[in-house]
Amino acid sequence: MLEIKNLHVEVEGQPILNGIDLVIPDGEVHAIMGPNGSGKSTLSYVIAGKEEYDITEGDILYNGESILEMDPAERVAAGLFLAFQYPIEIPGVATMTFLRTAINAVRKEREQDELSIPDMMKLIQGKAKDLGVKPEMLKRGLNVGFSGGEKKRMEILQMALLDPGMCILDETDSGLDIDALRIVSEGVNALRSENRSMLVITHYQRLLNYIVPDKVHVMTDGKIVRTGGKELALELEDAGYAEYDEELA
């Protein structure tokens, strides 16, 4: 379970998040929707532990423990995973090498045995096949020369391999055509389970047709201004975010 309590965040003295309260129980999928600049991506980075943010007030608890003092790698070992809006290209780091390093680092931190190379290959190749990640992509530099759809599939592959309890998907739909969106969403849906929760961050309702949330939150100006069921997404699709901006004005 993820609990965010009265979270205030600044970047270089500029307030970005102004008191976020959010609880995502195990097994639930929540969506955060909001206009550009509302602080959605900041929230995802803060949960993942990116350094340049100052948390001035509040706390983030995962399974009852504050994660604020953990570094990003420790958060992953604890069970958090952020799928990036813009996955980063790292030339010179072979995708397979990176996946092996990441999996074994996380297993070590979780006090599980490191996997042997054949077991590792079997695991990676199996999950890669399920997500339609071609074997030659695993040999290339991480994300180098991948299309937008391939990059997002690689994010979901990593998510599947690191076996998180809480997945945060930051604008996973951006840059995807309808076919890629379907494949990625199927990959995400396959990971839904009783003991895994998800936070889906999106600007558009479209993604939520495929990954159907239990709850939808509307965020503007660094605050959650409304919470509802999945039908709230459809309402936003028709009316836009203008209403909420006016509320704040």
Next chain:
Amino acid sequence: MELVRTEAETGLISLSEEAKIDGPAWLKELQETARAEFQAKGLPNRRVEEWKYTDLKSAMKVAFKPVDQGDVTEAQINEQLGAELAAISTHKLVFVDGQLNEQLSDCSLGELSEVLSLKAALADDVSWVQSIGTVQQNERDAVQALNLALMQGGAAIKIADRHELNKPIHLIFVSTATSESSVASRLFFEIGAAAKVEIIESHISLEDKPSQTNLVTEVLVGDWAKVRHVKFTNDHKESVHLSNVIGKLGKEADYGLFQATLDGGLTRNQVEIRYDGDEAKADISGVALLSGKSHADLTLVMDHAALSCESRELFKTVLDDEGRAVFQGKVIVQPGAQKTDGEMMSKALLLSETAEFDSKPELEIYADDVLCGHGATTGQIDDDLLFYLKARGVPDEEARSLLIQAFVGEALELIENDDLRDYVINQTLAWYEKA
């Protein structure tokens, strides 16, 4: 005008007066000329344009003396090389304190190829060794002159026409000195037409004492010949390592030199390549990983004097602590050397705020139909890349190590021999773990 000599210069001059290698009159004359050149120039300092960033005069306080060839066993050499490198099957040529040791070496290269100790080749005035000291096109600098004046050993290696060596030649320079010592050696390669040879060069020390090395390698690369040379140094932090590779390429020759420098004291790898035959190509690349107060200088001159030649240079430098690296690359395109294709790139990754990288690329182009480019970058580890790796559970140290590996990896990929590439990769990994 009276020159004020440093202690090191006085020492070097007196060493050059004592150093006498047996040989014919032409050799004595050449050495005498070189000695006079060094006496006139002294050690290069920052006021000499080509030595602006590497002030040898102030860095080299005293001149160490050479030592007699010491005792060393094959087992000791293998231990110093490490299992991984020792396991690569090669023709080992072992130079003990600068002298070719024929008992420890495998000088039978097959066919009509030859390996001679420099001393023997000069004493017998072997005809193909008479080109020694003449491969160079430009004026000798003080360090090159000093090598001629001081040289006490080395080898002359001839690869017969069309001879494709079945395994690499491994040049192993081993120091047995139990205190500070110096070595002045020269290698002379004559690579026959359409011959193929791979060279590995290592510098090791049994006692890990400071040393001063002055090594000149002359390479005549025949028409259609292919040479791959990989050099690896990991010297003592108070050592001075001065290396010159001077090459001349025949028609359609294909020459590759990769130099990997790990730490050390002051290292200068100077390379001068003359394109003498049309359509020749050369790839001069390397990596340097420097911590502590290590200083490494890479200075190269690619001199295009023929049609349609290609030069490629890619250097990756990682600097930690007060490490300092210098890159000076000059591409000359002589009048008439049309269709020259040259690309030069030097990139440095700074891991500390006290590290320094100086880069001076130069193009001197006297022909109009050429394609030449160069670039240099200096940067730090990218925070976004680092965060991405950490957000996948890779701990900070390991993530940094991966990014450094990725940075140098682009250059390491240029080492064609798989075993050798793995060896150098593992050495760079060990460097990072230590740093």
